[in-house]
Amino acid sequence: MNSSDNAPNLDGPTTDEIDQLAARLPVTRAAWAFLEPFYEQADLISAWPMVDPQLRLCWAQWWISANEAALEAEGYSREEVADAFVRQAGAHPLWEQFERVVLRDFRAAMPLHPDTWGIGAAERVIDSSTEVLYVLRNIPANGVWQPGESQETVPLVMRHSAGRWRLLNLGYEQVPEPGWPPALWGPPRPSRLSAAPPASQQTRQNDDPHGAAVARQPDDGWVRSHLERFIDMTSLVEPPSTRSISRNGRDSRRMKAPLDEIVSATVLIERILEQVTPTWRKDVPEDLGGRWQQHRDAALRAIAALDLHPEIQARLGEAPTGSxxxxxxxxxxxxxxxxxxxxxxxxxxxxxxxxxxxxxxxxxxxxxxxxxxxxxxxxxxxxxxxxxxxxxxxxxxxxxxxxxxxxxxxxxxxxxxxxxxxxxxxxxxxxxxxxxxxxxxxxxxxxxxxxxxxxxxxx
Structure with a gap:
């Protein structure tokens, strides 16, 4: 009997898909850091640090170009206003109007709902520092975007610069070009910019032959499901016969899942633990028996920590002391x-x-x-x-x-x-x-x- 015969029948992403998700964590984490304040809180100030300066300038130029006559009549310089928006959110007298229009128009053109969205693990590379992620409007039932399956998506162009990922474009698969007006949603550059971004109802077919798992926000059930899956995989089960225990005096129970699957799953689990309980290696005793007990105990603690999430505590009336x-x-x-x-x-x-x-x-x-x-x-x-x-x-x-x-x-x-x-x-x-x-x-x-x-x- 080979190891696959012993594998538990677990729903959800395969180990290859988990590895793919783990590799995508830095860029997807940056994407969520933009998406949550932009869509859930309608707060452009909080989302602004995760916006690449090039997109900041293009958004500023888009809004200024659409209102240029009125701004000029009030004595504003378009270059000075754009520079102020790029450098610091919220400081300029015109920021509130700019923020209101950006949130209204882009969220209307690219609607997303936090209860159903997710980011596919597959990406399209533009160059060595730039790639496109696809936010799915609806998570597939089993959490995996199947080959050939079509989904409504909102593209996010992400760029890695100065050691971090930031959003370079929202809703369009192109690198935006600054200008008066900027080129945000498709070449050639328009001679006259439309007052609002065109609706982006892109349907993308998954061309990954291995499937592409979907990452949810860290605050929802995606993290918990992987922690619970790992706990189940590392649970100990009795062997078919207990005679080996009495013969050699050792506990011969084995883990539920094959070792190679557990090793593969730890790639993602360790990264999850680093975010949910960053000091887990120090706080949880090291496992010397080769049973992955340290990882398992840390996963159990992480689930308890998720139960103490500030939003849950807010409903109970109090945040955890010291958080x-x-x-x-x-x-x-x-x-x-x-x-x-x-x-x-x-x-x-x-x-x-x-x-x-x-x-x-x-x-x-x-x-x-x-x-x-x-x-x-x-x-x-x-x-x-x-x-x-x-x-x-x-x-x-x-x-x-x-x-x-x-x-x-x-x-x-x-x-x-x-x-x-x-x-x-x-x-x-x-x-x-x-x-x-x-x-x-x-x-x-x-x-x-x-x-x-x-x-x-x-x-």
Whole structure:
């Protein structure tokens, strides 16, 4: 009897498909880090770090070209507006209008629903750093995109640059070209850009002869199903006869699945564990008996960790003590959460900085200033003026305490935006460890709390 005769009848992707998915994890993780805030939260600020600067510029030029006459009448320079959008989401006075139109038009042209979507493991390579992923609007019943099967898809062009993957185009299988207007959805470059992107209802047939498994978001059942499958594969079963146990005194139980299948499955399982329970190798005792017990115990712990996911805890009224969700102000964590779960730590800090800046602009009703200058003016102890309200953390009693509190708030904001935010926004190869990023998020959380509880004065 060969090993295949002993293989359990498990539904879902084969080991080859699991290996294929494991190889795709870095790029699919980056894709989810864009898709979730863009489609689920309708939040372009949080998705912006995962957008390649070339696509940022093309989207900016698309919107500006469609509104050029009105912007010119108001005295705006199209190049300056485009540059401001590319460099920092949320800071420019026109950002809200730009964000609203991008979210409305692109989500209408390329509709996706989080309850049914998934990313196929098959890809189309454009060049050494650029490839196309296909987001399936509906996951196949068994989680595998079968050869010859057609599915409605939304293409994502992804580019690897400066050590990370980012979105280079949404909905179209071409590299966009900047210009006035840009070429976003098909050559040749249009002489006059349409007001909205054309609907993308692409149906793609899977031409992979081995099938292509589908990766769901880390937050749904895809991760859990692979963990549960691995636990089942490594469960011990009794041999046909127990006489061998009494003869040699050893436990001769065997694992349910053949060894080669288990070895293949661990490629994906280890990567899942690194994301769900990053310290599993240190926390779970090493297996010295060759039974994959360390991996199995870690998988059981990971399932328990998924049960304590912040969204589930939110329904219970409380996040797990010590998790980022329990430590951080909602402005900060809501902006950083998806990037954090994908281990994009520097980008998570950048997204949190943009959200705190945007919320502060909203509170003082100012879009003409941003970042350090915004907080200097907001926390200034000078009297408010027309169009320049102030934020008060302490009553103006003429004391040194009043002056120190507001000077401290300005100093904290200046340090965070001059260093942490600028590095995250402008240095493509800038990396942060999880610990460093959490420390910076805590600092932004303190600033957010001060802004939220401060009192706005206008006279």
């Amino acid at each position: 980022p969700a329990s430590l951080l102000h909602p402005w900060v964590w809501d902006a950083a959460r998806q990037l954090w779960s994908g281990a994009f730590f520097a980008e998570a800090v950048g997204a949190a900085a943009r959200r705190v800046n945007a919320k502060t602009q909203q509170k003082v009703d100012r879009k003409d200033v941003a970042d350090t200058d915004l907080f200097k003016q907001a926390f200034s102890t000078a009297l408010p003026a027309e169009g320049r309200p102030r934020l008060r953390l302490w009553e103006d009693d003429g004391s040194q305490t009043y002056r120190n509190v507001h000077r401290g708030a300005m100093a904290l904001a200046e340090g965070l935006f001059a260093s942490a935010r600028n590095l995250a926004a402008h240095e493509d190869d800038y990396e942060l460890t999880e610990k460093e990023a959490l420390e910076q998020l805590v600092a932004f959380s303190l600033l957010a709390r001060w802004v939220e509880r401060s009192r706005k004065i206008t006279e």
